[in-house]
Amino acid sequence: MKVLNLPAPAKLNLFLHITGRRDDGYHELQTVFQFLDQCDHLRIRPRNDGRIVVFGPDWLPAADNLITRAAQSLRVRTGTGLGATIELIKQLPAGGGLGGGSSDAATTLVGLNHLWETGLSRAQLAILGLELGADVPVFVHGVAAWGEGVGEQLTPVLPPEHWYLVLVPDAEVSTGKIFSASDLTRTTPKRRMRTAFEGSDGLSNDCEPVVRRIYPAVDQAFEWLERYGKAQLTGTGGCVFCPFETESAAIDALAKIPSGINGFIAQGRNRSPLYTQLGELD
Structure with a gap:
C-alpha cells in the first residue's frame, strides 16, 4: 500500500x-x-x-x-x-x-x-x-x-519570504497561562489589512510583555536577539525570531548565540511545504 x-x-x-x-x-x-x-x-x-x-x-x-x-x-x-x-x-x-x-x-x-x-x-x-x-x-x-x-x-x-533566525529558549510556555494573565492587553484597535503594514512599527505581539515577565529565558533571548534588529515573539511563545535579508547573515548571527540558547535558521514560505511536496507526488 x-x-x-x-x-x-x-x-x-x-x-x-x-x-x-x-x-x-x-x-x-x-x-x-x-x-x-x-x-x-x-x-x-x-x-x-x-x-x-x-x-x-x-x-x-x-x-x-x-x-x-x-x-x-x-x-x-x-x-x-x-x-x-x-x-x-x-x-x-x-x-x-x-x-x-x-x-x-x-x-x-x-x-x-x-x-x-x-x-x-x-x-x-x-x-x-x-x-x-x-x-x-x-x-x-x-x-x-x-x-x-x-x-x-x-x-x-504575500509577505516577504525573509530568512529568519529563530531562538528556542528553555521554556515551554503555557498558552492558558498567558491568555489568563490579568496584565495581557486585550483592547488593541483593529487595523485594516490594506493599511496594516503602513508604519509597521505599530505591529507587535501583545503577548510579549506577559511572556517576558513570566519566563526569564524568553526575556534573555529577546535581549540578545534585539542586537540584530526587531526581535518578535511568535504566537504565545516562547520562540523568538528576527528577519534577515540573506541566509549568510542569519547563519553568522546563529554562530554567535550564547550557550544555553538553542536556535535554527529557516526561510519564510508563503506556500506550505506540505503542498509543495504533495504537488511533486501527483
Missing part, C-alpha cells in the same frame, strides 16, 4: 494583536501567518482494518493526541472503513509558538484525505481542523494569510 512521507511545517505570527474577548472566553485576534521550511515529518501508511495507530516521541500520548483525533475526525466525517499507521518524527519544539501540534493535525487530515481518497476540499478539511484547534485551518489551507476571529478567518497575503 502507498506510504506518504509528508512535512508538517512551522509557522510564524509576523504580528499578533488581541482586539477583544468573546463571551465564550476565546480571544479575538488579528495576525499574519507565514510558514517556515522547518518541519515535523509524518510517515502515513493506510490500513484495511480501520484502526488508527500513532507513534512517535516517548511523551506523545498513545490515544489522546491531535494526530489521532484528526484521523478519527476524518473517518467519522467520511464514513471510510480504512485506518492508518502514522509515525511522527518530531523536529519542532513543543510550547514554542510555532504551531507544531496544529501542523501535525493538518498534515494528518490532508495526507489521509489523499491516501483514503475521501475527496474533501481544503475548505471542508479546514472546518474539521477548527474543531481540533484555532491554528489548524491555516495549515490546511497552506498559504500565508491574514487571520482574524480566533485566527480561523483567513485571507491570503
